[in-house]
Amino acid sequence: MNTPHTPSVTSSTTAAALPVLFVSHGAPLFALEPGSTGPALTRWGAELKAQYPRLRGVVIMSPHWVARGATVMTGAQPETWHDFGGFPRPLYALQYPAAGAPALAQEVLTLLVQAGIDVRGDAARPFDHGAWVPLMHLFPQADVPVVQVALPVGAGPAEVYPMGAALRGLREQGVLVVGSGSMTHNLAEFFGGADQPASYVVEFSRWIEAQLQQGDTAALLDYRARAPHARRAHPTEDHFLPIFFALGAAGEGAEAHYLSREVMYGMLAMDAFALQAA
Numbered sequence: 182m183n184t185p186h187t188p189s190v191t192s193s194t195t196a197a198a199l200p201v202l203f204v205s206h207g208a209p210l211f212a213l214e215p216g217s218t219g220p221a222l223t224r225w226g227a228e229l230k231a232q233y234p235r236l237r238g239v240v241i242m243s244p245h246w247v248a249r250g251a252t253v254m255t256g257a258q259p260e261t262w263h264d265f266g267g268f269p270r271p272l273y274a275l276q277y278p279a280a281g282a283p284a285l286a287q288e289v290l291t292l293l294v295q296a297g298i299d300v301r302g303d304a305a306r307p308f309d310h311g312a313w314v315p316l317m318h319l320f321p322q323a324d325v326p327v328v329q330v331a332l333p334v335g336a337g338p339a340e341v342y343p344m345g346a347a348l349r350g351l352r353e354q355g356v357l358v359v360g361s362g363s364m365t366h367n368l369a370e371f372f373g374g375a376d377q378p379a380s381y382v383v384e385f386s387r388w389i390e391a392q393l394q395q396g397d398t399a400a401l402l403d404y405r406a407r408a409p410h411a412r413r414a415h416p417t418e419d420h421f422l423p424i425f426f427a428l429g430a431a432g433e434g435a436e437a438h439y440l441s442r443e444v445m446y447g448m449l450a451m452d453a454f455a456l457q458a459a
Contacts, residue, residue, distance in 0.1 A: 198352035199233055200438075200457040201345075201431040203424050204315040205363045206243070207451050209265045212275055212314045218441040218451040219318040225440050225455065226319040229357065237355035238282045238326040240289055240348060242341075242426040243311030244362055244419040248303075248331035251293055251344060255286040255302035259327070262307035277313035282326035285356065289328055289348060296347035303331075311361050325357075330426070337418065338402045338425045345429025358430035360423030364389065364450035365414040375447025381410035386442070386450045389424075393437040393454070398428060414450075431456035 204222065211219065230236055245264060246252075261276045286302065293300040308316075312329050333340065348358055365382045388408050392400045402425070405411050405418070415421045428435075435456040443451040 198458070199229070199236075199355065199357050200455040201352065201427045201435070202319075202357065202359045202453070202455050203427040204319070204359065204361050204453045205441075205449075205451040206311050206315045206361045207363065207445055207449055209268055209272060209310050209314060211445075211451075212310075212317055213269070213272055215318060216443050216445060216451065218443045218453060221440040222315065222318040222453060223321060226321075230320075230325075233355060235355045236325055236357065238285045238328060239316065239320075239357045239359055240285070240328045240330060240351065241312050241316070241359040241361055242330045242332060242344075242423045243309055244332055244423060245309035245311035246306065246329060246331040247334050247419065249334055251298050251300040251333050252303050252306075252331035253286050253289050253293070253300060254281060254304075254306040254327075254329040255283055255290075256281045256304045256306060257283055259329070260307040261313055262309050264309045275317070277308055277317050277323050279308070279313075279316065279320070279323040280326045282328050285326065286328045288351065289330065292347045292350070293344065296343060298344060298347060306331075315359075315361050332419065332422055336422065338404070338422065341422045341425040342402065342429040345426040346432070347429075349430050349432055352430065358427065360425070360427030360430075362423035363420040364452035365448060366420035367413060367416055367448055369416070370413075370448045371446055377447065378444035378450070379448050381413050382444055382448055382450050384409045385411065385414040386452055390437070390439070390452070396434060398433065401425075401428065427456060432458075434459055
């Protein structure tokens, strides 16, 4: 399932602030098997760089970095971590040599502290696949510096949303804020070569889209109780929580412009969308 075309970065308006991006990073093989989502991200990333030539960097949250409290990557040249096993050998040869951004990382730390969030830096943290795989499609030249932010252990939507909100002002300073997760993530129901998406995957994904289009942040924060098949779509919350990092950074009134609605393996919704002021 896909949109007929990739929307422009700015839609019908041009805003001073960068949009916010939510991407579903799928399985690690997304790096080698991009489907239609990978090219959609590449097109959108190219448009973004053309529209905002002074793009300073990316601040990204991935569920594959869970830390004891909010933590920010501060290293100058993070390594590419192949944090998975049992995949084809070519996947382990891939590298994403984007630079870190220590100065931007310090800004992120300061903003989180000012928001009352306890946070620390980690200079040794590498890029996990929840960060480098989607970024490989978004900025294939690896020419935009990247800062990763950890998902605090035990956090829920109400804790992750303020983390994104604390960084909202960075969007007016040439920084792209990204939440990298998965629209659905029930690996126990991996259907392999399924031709059609499971019905619960579609129902959950489109409910989320409807709330985004209605601007109903309260319903989204309470998705666990309100969304159809929420616990089947996400037996654990980790892969859905980065959406709240993106929503917090976008703020109230932001419109969702979908880049992709692809479903891989029958159960892995690859929804990706940009959030931008109306």
